[in-house]
Amino acid sequence: MSLMHIEEPPAAVRGATHLPHFQRHPLWRLGFRPFYLAAALLAALAVPLWMARLYGWLDGFGAALHIGVGWHMHEMVFGMASAVIVGFLYTAGRNWTGLGTPAGGKLAAIVLLWVAGRVAMLFGGGEAGANASPPALLAALVDLAFLPVAAWPLWRVLQQSGNRRNYFLVGLLALLALANAAYHAATLGWPGAVIAPGRAVQAAILLIVVMESAIGTRVIPMFTRNGAPGSAPVSHVRTDQGSIGLLAATALAWTAAAPAWLLAPLAGAAGALVLLRLWRWQPLRTVRVPLLWVLHLSYAWIGAGMLLLALASMGMVSASAAFHALAVGSMAGLIIGMMTRTTLGHTGRMLKAGRAETAMFVLIQLGALARVAAALLSGIGGLYAALLLVSAACWSAAFAAYALVYAPYLASARIDGKEG
Numbered sequence: 001m002s003l004m005h006i007e008e009p010p011a012a013v014r015g016a017t018h019l020p021h022f023q024r025h026p027l028w029r030l031g032f033r034p035f036y037l038a039a040a041l042l043a044a045l046a047v048p049l050w051m052a053r054l055y056g057w058l059d060g061f062g063a064a065l066h067i068g069v070g071w072h073m074h075e076m077v078f079g080m081a082s083a084v085i086v087g088f089l090y091t092a093g094r095n096w097t098g099l100g101t102p103a104g105g106k107l108a109a110i111v112l113l114w115v116a117g118r119v120a121m122l123f124g125g126g127e128a129g130a131n132a133s134p135p136a137l138l139a140a141l142v143d144l145a146f147l148p149v150a151a152w153p154l155w156r157v158l159q160q161s162g163n164r165r166n167y168f169l170v171g172l173l174a175l176l177a178l179a180n181a182a183y184h185a186a187t188l189g190w191p192g193a194v195i196a197p198g199r200a201v202q203a204a205i206l207l208i209v210v211m212e213s214a215i216g217t218r219v220i221p222m223f224t225r226n227g228a229p230g231s232a233p234v235s236h237v238r239t240d241q242g243s244i245g246l247l248a249a250t251a252l253a254w255t256a257a258a259p260a261w262l263l264a265p266l267a268g269a270a271g272a273l274v275l276l277r278l279w280r281w282q283p284l285r286t287v288r289v290p291l292l293w294v295l296h297l298s299y300a301w302i303g304a305g306m307l308l309l310a311l312a313s314m315g316m317v318s319a320s321a322a323f324h325a326l327a328v329g330s331m332a333g334l335i336i337g338m339m340t341r342t343t344l345g346h347t348g349r350m351l352k353a354g355r356a357e358t359a360m361f362v363l364i365q366l367g368a369l370a371r372v373a374a375a376l377l378s379g380i381g382g383l384y385a386a387l388l389l390v391s392a393a394c395w396s397a398a399f400a401a402y403a404l405v406y407a408p409y410l411a412s413a414r415i416d417g418k419e420g
Contacts, residue, residue: 270306
């Protein structure tokens with residue numbers, strides 16, 4: 001269970017360094033603090049910006065911004081999701097190893113590199129088919145630097161401590177960096193580009209889904225058992241391994257543009273097995289515990305997304321429906337569920353959702369339903385546009401609420417007086 005078990009690091013880590021005042025500010029003490037806040041702000045602002053561009057509301061100002069469907073997809077995955085993953089891994093890595101992950105000035109520098117990537121992509125990034133102009137090339141290089149730079153200190157502490165069990169997480173960051181490189185290669189028209197920009201982003205989404213499945217398998221039954229009275233979730237190791245394997249195989253098959261006769265059965269079996277396993281975790285026992293039901297419901301979107309992907313491979317629905325189920329329903333749902341849980345726990349607060357947290361969770365789920373419905377009903381113009389706006393409003397309100405409510409928690413010391 002160590003993958004998601006974040007507790008207070010050993011005493012040897014605490015107070016081991018003497019930093020200037022700026023670097024000792026609580027915001028820079030652990031990776032989750034600045035990265036969760038930055039990711040929430042990006043999520044809250046980027047989707048309305050994309051909607052404004054899509055509907056022509058930016059007027060002349062929009063010409064200075066490189067906002068298109070490619071930017072929208074890229075920033076939600078390689079911007080927002082990557083920030084959450086890195087913030088979590090820095091925080092968890094310190095506990096697993098007893099060694100310090102980036103903090104203070106080093107952490108601030110890595111966050112600044114992430115911010116530079118977002119600014120570069122907004123003002124200099126290109127869309128598919130664009131020439132490799134100097135601004136677009138510079139934007140790509142700045143953006144590409146983040147994941148390797150962020151992965152290196154995590155690799156160092158895992159290696160120094162001999163924590164081989166979690167080496168695969170560095171491999172995950174490397175694969176995400178590779179998918180990002182594939183996106184930029186295709187966007188800039190480099191000869192070595194092997195897949196289209198959209199498929200590179202889809203590959204990254206599927207990679208994150210595999211990670212979500214592995215993490216959820218470890219923690220959701222445990223959280224349910226501990227937090228839902230009367231529950232007794234059932235897990236089977238071989239079934240769990242088979243489920244994760246099917247998800248990984250589906251990801252590879254989709255990325256390689258496998259034929260429908262192969263992809264549809266893989267995705268269908270992966271989705272059905274995810275939902276079967278989730279049912280055995282007794283989700284109905286969690287309806288009175290928002291911190292739990294958000295994880296169960298978001299995990300269910302993995303199964304739904306896989307079933308939609310099977311249908312998409314046969315041309316029965318759009319791929320957009322499947323990938324928004326995975327990206328909004330499962331990825332964003334699990335992200336906001338774990339961001340609230342880990343922030344509460346790691347700032348010394350009780351693991352209990354109030355009205356604000358419940359509203360965030362409901363808004364994300366409503367946003368996912370509206371966005372998938374929009375993709376499924378795209379032929380009905382007026383309804384499609386309305387559903388898009390509803391989805392965007394729900395998404396942005398959820399992450400804006402997190403930023404508003406949790407910024408004081410993230411920017412202040414733990415209320416129990418401990419370091420972290």
